[in-house]
Amino acid sequence: MKTHAVRIHAHGGPEVLTHEQVSLAAPATGEALVRNTAIGVNYADIYEREGDHGGPHTAKPMPVTMGHMAVGVVEALGPGTDGPAVGTRVGYIGPNSYAGHTVMPAARLFPLPDALSDDVAGGYLLRGLTAEYLVRRLFPLGPGKTALVHAAAGGMGLLLGQWGRKLGARMIGTVGSPAKAEIAKGFGYDALIDYNAEDFAPRVMELTEGRGADVIYDGVGKSTFRPSLDCIRPRAMVISYGTASGNVGEFDLQLLHSKSIIVTRPTLRSWIAEPDEAREAARATFAFLADPEIDTPIEDVLPLAEAAEAHRRLEGRSTTAPIVLKP
Template sequence: MTETARTVMFHQAGGPEVMEIEDRPLGDPGPGEVRIRHRACGLNFIDVYQRSGLYPMALPHPLGMEAAGVIEAVGEGVTHLRPGDRAAYAAMPPGAYTEARVMPAAQICPLPDAIGYDQAAAMMLKGMTVEYLFHRTTPLKRGDTVLFHAAAGGVGLIACQWARSEGITLIGTAGTDEKCRLALEHGATHCINYRTGDFVARVRELTGGKGVDAVMDSVGKDTFDGSLDCLKPLGMMISFGNASGPVPPFNLAVLGQKGSLKITRPTLFTHIAEHDACQAMAQHLFRKVLDGDVSIRIDQRFPLDQVVKAHRTLEARATTGSTVLEL
């Protein structure tokens, strides 16, 4: 009898209700692949973008981009993992919302014993995102100032701690006073409630009118124009998400008018496409956690069969820290 794994699938783009749990067959790994048995998997806004159709996918398709568990079998040519190894990943193709899967091995990383499965599932995509934002996107050094939107989310709380550990001033934004306090507790130098104040005016005030060296913006449409106005001349706009919707087309000449600004739209999956780079980024993240510079806060936990509720909670911006599906 063929072994199966309970897997979250969607057959059409739409709201959370389009997700269904199905029993999907498990096979043996081929060359360059492994079979991994998950213990926990993480939720991210990219999952929402894929499910909603913002990022179109061939359907039907499984969901989920990060998880942690135990390697059950390895295919020919896989040398960095063995059966029984603890492992974690953020990787393409989607399909992490499952009990077990066969997948490419290159972006799966050996997991240190001191990091729990739930921690790892909550931090791989978010933590490696912070790693490339601070180290692989634009030169940042001790004493620089960055503006980070959604500072109390899963990526944001890691970014607050990362900035503090490297002597970078982080000005965060969040939608409630409670979330602002959370960001400050995790290392933000300042945090602005964007619902009760003008974040552009406040950033200018906090920087003595100079503006920030870089903006890290995963919100998208609602914050994009204001983010540009927060930058100092030659500053870098890093637009790495679309939580409020995609950024509308705009005139590139605006960048010149506002001070010869620079702009980039990076993704994690470009940065981790090469095996060696992915493993190095994961090791950097693991060191931050093991050294105590970064702690992973998991504020929401849902069993796999409550994935619809988990997505609704995420989309309502009713979460703080990270969210995991437990298996």
């Protein structure tokens, strides 16, 4: 069949994104054809477009159909395939999602609850599953714990603040402007620091009476990782889960020695690799996102053909909520 997709033929800036007609093979046994209805724009898409991030974002052969997740409706199943029935609303984490249709392994589709709209699921499925493993499994937050979250007014930051607050933790956030501090205030944060106006590490030490944070969720990377080591409590964990400002690069392991600091660089795919854990992660994520106390704003909904504009806004630091693309 024919569908339309946003692809790249070379790595580069947002201008390399092209909207094209493409051919798609029918689903084979074990696969499902999904008609995408809301496609999330995530930082992983920017790493894929730029092509120099390593780890799970190593370059693929060209041309590449962009994207890492979408929600949609199952339109067909491969021969003899068990899976969500034709017509079921589903979400998925998987490649080639910047398209009218995508073929996915049927076992990797998450049926969506009615309480979640396509746009909210499109904007928050990947971020929600990420927040789930960060606050429930990698470092379980709860009463008595203080977390520092970098880029608190971003898509991930809004979720981490609210989920941490719900679990009873004290949440401190960093942001790039006073206006972003105002926004993040409504999303679970007890204190906010404008890291463009002051050094955040001494301020965190002050806010924690010299103790330091129990965990740091760092999605910013290059500009925040090193000072984060100065405001973490001994034996605590710095989670470098993203690199919006650039890769952290090499660092001296000895920097961890004096406080026995634990550093990890996780990726969502390892935390939902097993079908059972993926199902449980989705259950917890959907329950959280559908909770009436949780706010899930959407920055904008744009046509798929305007993916480049969505990328410019996300990497230009002008967004304070997810952007969703419509095929």
